[in-house]
Amino acid sequence: MGIITAYSNKQSVTEAVNDIKNTFSNVDPKLIVYFASSSFEGELLSKEMKNSFSDTDMFGCSTAGEIVSGKMLKNSIVAMSLDKEVISDVKIEVLENISEDAEKSVEDAFNSFENKLGSKMSDLSPKEYVGIILIDGLSVVEEKVMDKIGVRTNIMFIGGSAGDDCKFEKTFVYANGKSYPNSAVLVLLKPSNGFDYIKTQSFCPMKDIILKATKVNEASREILEFNEKPAAEVYSEVLGTTVDKVSDKFMHNPVGLLVGDDIFVRSPQQIKENSMVFYCAVGEGMELALLEATDIIKDTKEAVDNKKNELGNISGIINFNCILRTLELEQKDLTGAYGELFTDIPTIGFSTYGEEFIGHINQTATMLIFK
Amino acid sequence: MSGRIKQIINQILDKKSNGSDLIKLTLKTKFVLKGIDPDKYSEVSSDDPAVLEKLKSVAQDFDVEVDFN
Numbered sequence: 001m002g003i004i005t006a007y008s009n010k011q012s013v014t015e016a017v018n019d020i021k022n023t024f025s026n027v028d029p030k031l032i033v034y035f036a037s038s039s040f041e042g043e044l045l046s047k048e049m050k051n052s053f054s055d056t057d058m059f060g061c062s063t064a065g066e067i068v069s070g071k072m073l074k075n076s077i078v079a080m081s082l083d084k085e086v087i088s089d090v091k092i093e094v095l096e097n098i099s100e101d102a103e104k105s106v107e108d109a110f111n112s113f114e115n116k117l118g119s120k121m122s123d124l125s126p127k128e129y130v131g132i133i134l135i136d137g138l139s140v141v142e143e144k145v146m147d148k149i150g151v152r153t154n155i156m157f158i159g160g161s162a163g164d165d166c167k168f169e170k171t172f173v174y175a176n177g178k179s180y181p182n183s184a185v186l187v188l189l190k191p192s193n194g195f196d197y198i199k200t201q202s203f204c205p206m207k208d209i210i211l212k213a214t215k216v217n218e219a220s221r222e223i224l225e226f227n228e229k230p231a232a233e234v235y236s237e238v239l240g241t242t243v244d245k246v247s248d249k250f251m252h253n254p255v256g257l258l259v260g261d262d263i264f265v266r267s268p269q270q271i272k273e274n275s276m277v278f279y280c281a282v283g284e285g286m287e288l289a290l291l292e293a294t295d296i297i298k299d300t301k302e303a304v305d306n307k308k309n310e311l312g313n314i315s316g317i318i319n320f321n322c323i324l325r326t327l328e329l330e331q332k333d334l335t336g337a338y339g340e341l342f343t344d345i346p347t348i349g350f351s352t353y354g355e356e357f358i359g360h361i362n363q364t365a366t367m368l369i370f371k
Numbered sequence: 372m373s374g375r376i377k378q379i380i381n382q383i384l385d386k387k388s389n390g391s392d393l394i395k396l397t398l399k400t401k402f403v404l405k406g407i408d409p410d411k412y413s414e415v416s417s418d419d420p421a422v423l424e425k426l427k428s429v430a431q432d433f434d435v436e437v438d439f440n
Binding site for chain 1: 387388389391393394397398399400401403404405406408410432433434
């Protein structure tokens with residue numbers, strides 16, 4: 001059967017899980033991935049999912065909106081069943097209390113992976129293995145976790161930061177029947193038929209304007225100065241507006257690290273006196289391009305179509321789509337059009353509080369593609 | 372003195388990429404996220420002590436032995 005998706009809009013955990021169970025009644029999943037609105041009680045949901053699929057490895061997280069083939073949803077549960085034709089091996093590790101010592105949490109998880117696999121993470125082939133990361137979206141440690149992963153392995157870890165429907169109170173990751181706050185789940189997959197990625201962000205550099213972060217507080221994701229002047233003043237000036245009105249520009253004019261032709265977006269969150277707080281950290285000395293928005297629907301369609309043409313066939317997608325993209329789609333009444341981009345492909349995903357792809361990024365959709 | 376930064380970056384990239392261009396590209400992004408853009412340095416770039424110090428830390432992170440002398 002390969003990859004099958006399911007979803008439920010029922011508001012009772014039991015009824016929603018029953019919907020998922022019924023949809024998956026004729027399949028034999030090796031792995032189930034699920035994303036659920038924070039309106040569902042996480043501990044109960046995790047238990048009921050595990051009770052329903054007791055022999056199956058599973059993981060997931062709370063969201064700020066869900067995606068399933070053809071639809072963007074709210075207050076729902078979406079799930080994907082992947083059978084042994086698709087996944088030949090899966091290993092799951094939970095990193096608890098990540099805000100205390102993120103690096104050590106990754107080290108412990110990687111040591112455990114290595115014990116289970118009998119080989120070093122640095123020796124695994126990135127063509128055979130891929131990682132998924134789901135992480136507490138309010139932990140503010142995504143950069144540390146991704147940096148540690150990046151130095152320990154050449155395997156790509158792709159994923160998103162869990163959400164809580166824009167309440168910004170508490171997010172959860174789920175693994176094998178339990179719900180975890182202040183945690184991350186790392187999943188190592190060995191897909192049977194190969195895999196690929198899409199990373200798409202709808203921005204282009206604006207007038208070649210480069211802002212150099214000359215004074216920052218990385219831990220609080222704050223840029224105090226651009227080009228040795230107060231950050232908020234410089235950012236406002238290049239956009240032709242004033243500091244008191246500049247937050248109106250955040251959504252359409254974030255900044256980005258340029259790596260060749262690729263953009264790693266950093267989205268402003270708020271003005272704090274004359275400094276700027278972002279949704280991810282910027283290191284001192286980094287040069288950032290001022291960006292302007294392009295068309296999310298057009299760009300995403302192009303990215304998915306190109307990947308389809310390149311691979312010939314896509315058997316499934318897990319889509320980690322930034323909440324800021326979702327909010328823009330909602331403002332423009334385009335959530336239906338976005339969902340429809342995935343109508344013909346078994347897809348699940350969620351609206352994230354940040355995306356992970358080599359590092360921690362914003363206003364991006366990162367997608368794991370199963371061939 | 373010049374060119375040392377590029378030389379060390381290349382050493383780390385070569386040792387960690389196992390000859391794969393794809394891995395090298397990903398590693399370059401990891402360098403940029405750590406605050407060092409490999410493409411900004413050439414054989415004639417001056418040996419900025421601050422960048423060399425940062426590279427020491429990057430080499431340690433990647434667990435790569437590099438001769439900084």
